[in-house]
Amino acid sequence: MLRLRTTSGRVDRCREPPLLLSSAPRGGVELLSLFLVIYIDSKQESPKAERAGKALLNRIFDLAIIGGGINGCGIARDAAGRGNSVFLCEMNDLASGTSSASTKLVHGGLRYLEYYEFRLVREALIEREILWRIAPHIIRPLRFVLPHHAGLRPAWLLRLGLFLYDHIGGRKLLPPARTVDLARDAVGTPLIAGRYKRAFEYSDCFVDDARLVVLTARDAADRGAEIRTRTRVVAIRAVDGIWHLTVEDQTTRARETIKARTLVNSGGPWVEDVLATGAGVDARAKVRLVQGSHIVVRKLYDHDRAYMFQNADGRIVSPLSVLCDEDIAAFKLPKPSVPVRWADGMLALSSPIAVAPHALGNQTRATT
Numbered sequence: 420m421l422r423l424r425t426t427s428g429r430v431d432r433c434r435e436p437p438l439l440l441s442s443a444p445r446g447g448v449e450l451l452s453l454f455l456v457i458y459i460d461s462k463q464e465s466p467k468a469e470r471a472g473k474a475l476l477n478r479i480f481d482l483a484i485i486g487g488g489i490n491g492c493g494i495a496r497d498a499a500g501r502g503n504s505v506f507l508c509e510m511n512d513l514a515s516g517t518s519s520a521s522t523k524l525v526h527g528g529l530r531y532l533e534y535y536e537f538r539l540v541r542e543a544l545i546e547r548e549i550l551w552r553i554a555p556h557i558i559r560p561l562r563f564v565l566p567h568h569a570g571l572r573p574a575w576l577l578r579l580g581l582f583l584y585d586h587i588g589g590r591k592l593l594p595p596a597r598t599v600d601l602a603r604d605a606v607g608t609p610l611i612a613g614r615y616k617r618a619f620e621y622s623d624c625f626v627d628d629a630r631l632v633v634l635t636a637r638d639a640a641d642r643g644a645e646i647r648t649r650t651r652v653v654a655i656r657a658v659d660g661i662w663h664l665t666v667e668d669q670t671t672r673a674r675e676t677i678k679a680r681t682l683v684n685s686g687g688p689w690v691e692d693v694l695a696t697g698a699g700v701d702a703r704a705k706v707r708l709v710q711g712s713h714i715v716v717r718k719l720y721d722h723d724r725a726y727m728f729q730n731a732d733g734r735i736v737s738p739l740s741v742l743c744d745e746d747i748a749a750f751k752l753p754k755p756s757v758p759v760r761w762a763d764g765m766l767a768l769s770s771p772i773a774v775a776p777h778a779l780g781n782q783t784r785a786t787t
Contacts, residue, residue, distance in 0.1 A: 480506045483664055483679030485652050485693050488518035491685035492635040499642035506677055508666050510651035514632035516687050525550055525624040527588055532580050544588020551624055560593055561625040562724040564606045566615040571729050581621050593622035609720035655696045
């Protein structure tokens, strides 16, 4: 009898291993949305499985990765695809941290052009189209409207930046930027009349971020990587040039030691906590955490484009219309008692009941 442990932690029983279904070409690798870890009931463990467990303890991996977000899973997939033996562990579920609470965009970083980071933007734009091409089932084009704010960046500078954004990354699939007359175009309707006269519209992509992580981990596993969820690293030490990781199963509390020649700390906000487990690394640079806010509201306009508002303090606000009614319903938002309108690039809320703050925990998978 096999037991299946899903990302939700639920254990189901079945007599046969599940069939991983594919509805996309091999490059897309669209499999089950739940990442299944199959293991045999310890009471019925065969001698062959026992030998395999002992072999794992004696095995030295080429690469051990701590952290099951998009960075850790991406590194695992890349390394496994190059023929390296890879072990990855995540203390919770895949994409349980920042990778499921992002703004859910695949973008080139338009604002980095202002800091002359041309190579960074070019590489990100190239990756954007590659990702869309191999995973069109979870990534789709998203048009952004950038209103020209008088007194901030001049219009000619914005147009120049968007011209570079269109061309330095070898854009082939996404439509180019264009100038928009807000008095005539539908995208000007939700804005306060007379506040903005024109805008620029450009392309980026929306992605189901948590699903991208799961599919990346699934592909890494298909290439030979060992992926362990709900497995926490409790101790790290280096012995004769080999990393020894003591990992603990968060369900059974069983511990074992994993050996690897190279160790990757991809712990995200917990990266310093990983170093504190005894890695013997005296990191001079300290981590300064930053935070963005995602506010979920009911749909405020009819079209499917997003906005990018500039502010005098350098920050930006991006209203995104990316969730369907079923996603919004999961947040159980109350209906606004008064009309909601746009002002200064922010939501002007006449009543606090019209908006609910972005929830933490399991609901971080749905953001605007």
